[in-house]
Amino acid sequence: MSKIKRYAADGAASGEMEIADDQLTLTQGDQAVKDVVVATMAARRAGSASTLGKGEVSGTNRKPWRQKGTARARSGFTRSPVWVGGGTAMGPKPREYFKKVNRKVAALAFRRALSAQIAEGKVAVVESLPQDGKTKTVASLVKAMGLRGRTLVVTEAYDEKVELAIRNIPTVEVLSARQVDVYSMLQAANIVATPAAFEILKARMGAEAKQ
Numbered sequence: 627m628s629k630i631k632r633y634a635a636d637g638a639a640s641g642e643m644e645i646a647d648d649q650l651t652l653t654q655g656d657q658a659v660k661d662v663v664v665a666t667m668a669a670r671r672a673g674s675a676s677t678l679g680k681g682e683v684s685g686t687n688r689k690p691w692r693q694k695g696t697a698r699a700r701s702g703f704t705r706s707p708v709w710v711g712g713g714t715a716m717g718p719k720p721r722e723y724f725k726k727v728n729r730k731v732a733a734l735a736f737r738r739a740l741s742a743q744i745a746e747g748k749v750a751v752v753e754s755l756p757q758d759g760k761t762k763t764v765a766s767l768v769k770a771m772g773l774r775g776r777t778l779v780v781t782e783a784y785d786e787k788v789e790l791a792i793r794n795i796p797t798v799e800v801l802s803a804r805q806v807d808v809y810s811m812l813q814a815a816n817i818v819a820t821p822a823a824f825e826i827l828k829a830r831m832g833a834e835a836k837q
Contacts, residue, residue, distance in 0.1 A: 628745050630824075633752045637770025643751065645744060649832075652745055655738030659808060662735040665725040666809040677717030680705045685712075732808075737831050739808045749817045751824050755779070759787040761794045768798065775815030780806055782822040803827050 627644050634640045685705040693700050707715040727735075743749050750771070756763040768777060779800040781788055792800045801810060803819070803826035811817065819827060 629747070630744065631747075631750045633750060633771055633818075635752070635754045635756075637752075637767045640753070645828075647745075649828075650741035650745060651734070651737040651831075652741050655734045658731045658735040659738050659812070661725075662727055662732055662808045663812065665727045666807065668723040668725045671723040673721045673723050675718040676720050677714040679717065680707055680713030680715075683711070683713045735808045739811045740827060740831055743811055743814075743817055748815065749819070749824075751821055752818055753821065755781065755785070755788050755820060756791060757787050759790045761791050764788075764791045764798070765795060768795075771818070773816045773818070776813055777816040777818060778806070778810055778814035780817060780819035780823040780827065782820055782826065803830070 627646060628650065629642045629644055631642055632640045683705050685703070687703050687705075690701050690704055691698065701709075704712065706712045740749075752767075752771070756767060775797065777798045779788070779792060779798060780803050781800060783802050783804075785800075785802075788800055792798050799810070799814070803823040806827065
């Protein structure tokens, strides 16, 4: 039986809630988590690096000197990669780093990642989040809850005021329950969700387990 701490709107502890171990996925899915994280990081790569080959750099095809009799190494043209200002041999070109992840693998990875965070006591539920849009209020809540390290705040849906209050805190990130992914969960030392958001996360975990 894993326990999830509950907090009041002011950050004071208000009890715990339990979740049965049979609702968690703790014995499988490590490889699925790795595959999803690798795919996520690959998708974030710009893939915009580009170099010019010998056929693309400016210059002439004229032979710089005759083949023999000059006591110098033979050379065909000045755009060769061995020349300064020449083209790049086998250099990078714009490309996509997309990696395909099967739907069932992605679902297993989500269940495994969330289950691990719950089992390790990194998930907490707070009754409500500040709605005044002030960074100071959110910072006070984080301090009152005793959270240290990177914190992921999960809301039921996009909340502009919560977004405005959190975006100036470098160690705190906010996502809606539908936006939470494996990588964002693993990056967080703490996951704080509203009751409605936590129910969505549990529903996602349960629904994906049936796929």
